[in-house]
Amino acid sequence: MLPSFVSPTASASVTPPPRPIPGSYGPPVLGPLRDRLDYFWFQSQDEFFRKRAAAHRSTVFRTNIPPTFPFFVSIDPRVVAIVDAAAFTALFDPDLVDKRDILIGPYNPGTGFTGGTRVGVYLDTEEAEHARIKTFAMDLLHRSARSWPVDFRAGVGAMLDTVDAEFAGKATGDDKPSASYLVPLQQCIFRFLCKAFVGADPSADWLVDNFGFTILDTWLALQILPTQKVGLVQPLEELLIHSFPLPSFLIWPGYYLLYRFVEKHGAEAVAYAETQHGIGKKDAINNILFVLGFNAFGGFSVFLPFLVAKVGDAADTTGLRPRLRDEVRRAMDKDADAGFGFAAVRESMPLVRSTVYEMLRMQPPVPLQFGRARRDFVLQSHGGAAYQVSKGEVLCGYQPLAMRDPEVFDRPEEFVPERFLGDDGAKLLQHLFWSNGPETAQPAPGNKQCAAKEVVVDTACMLLAELFRRYDDFVVEGTSFTKLVKRQSSPSLSPAAAAGVQQ
Numbered sequence: 001m002l003p004s005f006v007s008p009t010a011s012a013s014v015t016p017p018p019r020p021i022p023g024s025y026g027p028p029v030l031g032p033l034r035d036r037l038d039y040f041w042f043q044s045q046d047e048f049f050r051k052r053a054a055a056h057r058s059t060v061f062r063t064n065i066p067p068t069f070p071f072f073v074s075i076d077p078r079v080v081a082i083v084d085a086a087a088f089t090a091l092f093d094p095d096l097v098d099k100r101d102i103l104i105g106p107y108n109p110g111t112g113f114t115g116g117t118r119v120g121v122y123l124d125t126e127e128a129e130h131a132r133i134k135t136f137a138m139d140l141l142h143r144s145a146r147s148w149p150v151d152f153r154a155g156v157g158a159m160l161d162t163v164d165a166e167f168a169g170k171a172t173g174d175d176k177p178s179a180s181y182l183v184p185l186q187q188c189i190f191r192f193l194c195k196a197f198v199g200a201d202p203s204a205d206w207l208v209d210n211f212g213f214t215i216l217d218t219w220l221a222l223q224i225l226p227t228q229k230v231g232l233v234q235p236l237e238e239l240l241i242h243s244f245p246l247p248s249f250l251i252w253p254g255y256y257l258l259y260r261f262v263e264k265h266g267a268e269a270v271a272y273a274e275t276q277h278g279i280g281k282k283d284a285i286n287n288i289l290f291v292l293g294f295n296a297f298g299g300f301s302v303f304l305p306f307l308v309a310k311v312g313d314a315a316d317t318t319g320l321r322p323r324l325r326d327e328v329r330r331a332m333d334k335d336a337d338a339g340f341g342f343a344a345v346r347e348s349m350p351l352v353r354s355t356v357y358e359m360l361r362m363q364p365p366v367p368l369q370f371g372r373a374r375r376d377f378v379l380q381s382h383g384g385a386a387y388q389v390s391k392g393e394v395l396c397g398y399q400p401l402a403m404r405d406p407e408v409f410d411r412p413e414e415f416v417p418e419r420f421l422g423d424d425g426a427k428l429l430q431h432l433f434w435s436n437g438p439e440t441a442q443p444a445p446g447n448k449q450c451a452a453k454e455v456v457v458d459t460a461c462m463l464l465a466e467l468f469r470r471y472d473d474f475v476v477e478g479t480s481f482t483k484l485v486k487r488q489s490s491p492s493l494s495p496a497a498a499a500g501v502q503q
Contacts, residue, residue: 018378018388023052023062025078032077035064040229040242045367049083049398059084059405060379060387065396067107067226071244075106079370079396080379080389085405085431087381088369088397092437092447097371097395099448100124105370106394109223112248115259117286121295121448131445136277136284137291138443138451140197140269145455148196149341152459155192156466159184167484182305182479186213189300193292200265208261215254216293217301222246223294255289262288296452299365300459305479306363307356307460308467310415312476314483320355320417321473327351328468345461354420356460357432357439361403362415364434369397382407399433 025031039048053059064077082088090096101108101122111118120133159181167179190213194202202209225241232241262285263270273284311321331348345353372394379387379395389395404412408431409419419425420432432439435456437449450456467474475483 016384016386018386021060021062021080021387021389022056022058023081025062025064029069032064032068035077036066036068036242037238039066040238041234045229045398046400049081049401052081053083053401058385059401060087060381060385063396065105067242067245072107072226076394077106079106079394080387082379082395082397083401084381085402085408085433087379087387088399088402088433089438090377090379091369091371091395091397092433092441092449094125094447096374096377098124098126098374099371100127102370102372102394104224104227105368105396107227107245109245110248113219113223113251113255114290115255115282115286117283119287119290121290125446125448132277132279133283133287134443134445134451136273136279136287138445139272139276140288140291141452141455143272144196144199145342148192148455148459149462151192151195152462153466155188156463159188160466160470163481164484164486167481176482177484178477178480178482179484180480181308181476185304185308186217186297186301189213189297189304190216193296193300194266197269197292197296198262198266198288199269200262202261204265205261207257211254212258212261213297215251215258216297219251219255219293220298222248222251258289258293259285291451295450299456303360303363303365303456304460304463307359307463309476309479310359310363311355311464311467312474312481314475314477318417321468323417324352324355324464325468325472328465331465332469342455342458345458345465349461349465350421351417352461352464353457354425355417355464356457357420357429358415358417359460360434360457361409361419361432362400364399364403366434366436367399369399369433369436371395397433403431403433405431 026034035048039045043051052061052063059082061081063079063081065079065081066077067075068077082091101118103121108122120130120137123130123133125131162184163179163181167177170179171177191202191209194200194208194212202212223246225246226244230237230241263281266285266288269288270281270284273279273287274281279287311324327349331344334348373389373391375391377389379389381387403409406412409428420428429439435443435450435453437443437447437453439453441447441449443449443451443453470487471485472487473483473485474481
């Protein structure tokens, strides 16, 4: 459990002076190495932060964050960890923190992975190029708003056709029927993102269509593996993955293939960057690939499988699936001939949307947020607790604990699909931080909030809607469907809608 603070109403009328941040970095080399082994080997990521918060009786404390010794010689692993919702908000204030080259922490994979371009997410808001690239990304998203739902629904339909075929094949044999959705979902995500965001159809290039998502998986892995627990036999994982930066040249043939694909088939988007935003061709393509591969494909590949698995959990006793199904069907009946677009999932499916929000609270795609103190300042936490932060110190916010803060959320460790319903639920959205900013805020050129914040939630809602469009029920174990009950046509539906649900 997180340490509890006295509520603000019970605190003294006079704000206490800032106190030193508890915790220690330990002796050089040995301290960081000890924390690294705890982080990767002896504890889970959750345990690492929980145990230190409990030991220091504070939700703000000093620790080391991997990667560290021996070959990360230019990395300073010392951070100020934050695991409560109140102090976490400092990470979103551009007046307090600098986001320069600190996307995944003190370790920066380098421009070798991005074609030599220092892409937008590594730029700070005070750098002139940041606003230019952020505006370009936001404009691309706005331009794709009309086609995004159509392309996604078509991709999900193809994915579920693949799942149905595998499930039917297993059902005729002796094995327990099951069908993995992980690879079909990744293919779906990649193909629809290429169409909607880049304006390029992967089917125009056989290699890209069949191996593009695998290339992005490898490209992502090489960048982030030094900071991730994989689960290999120790000490092999520590020696082979966590002890030195992984080289970018391993992925260059695949990256170049994707570069040429965007250059040729996404020429309109590239030209738009050049003519409307003054971004050179090379930098435009590398930024497009990063947003496509790291932000969008990487984020969806992490979050959507967790969402499907949670909704399809066989152990659920709350009747969540029938309730979601009924809500989706009511929205479908309301305008039977129209497909699910952004308007439907925003206005007609409050429980679906709350379920997605709750999953983002429990399982954010990016668990850690970082920022470097731009100046000396006082970090405010609950109950008047305050800590002195010095200029240059790195803040490391651990979202899974900050968004389970018992000072903010009732039953913080439980998955509560209805949590964000109604007026009280809407008030909690200010504490939902998955997008590098509160859910109540909006992305802008002057901040670091995810440009696709809105469409990420909408897309996740559409995935659930499409599942309940096709199935009356489904059950998931791991990343496989073990039960699929196809929907029967309803006499209340129009002929067009009835044809749609049987496709």
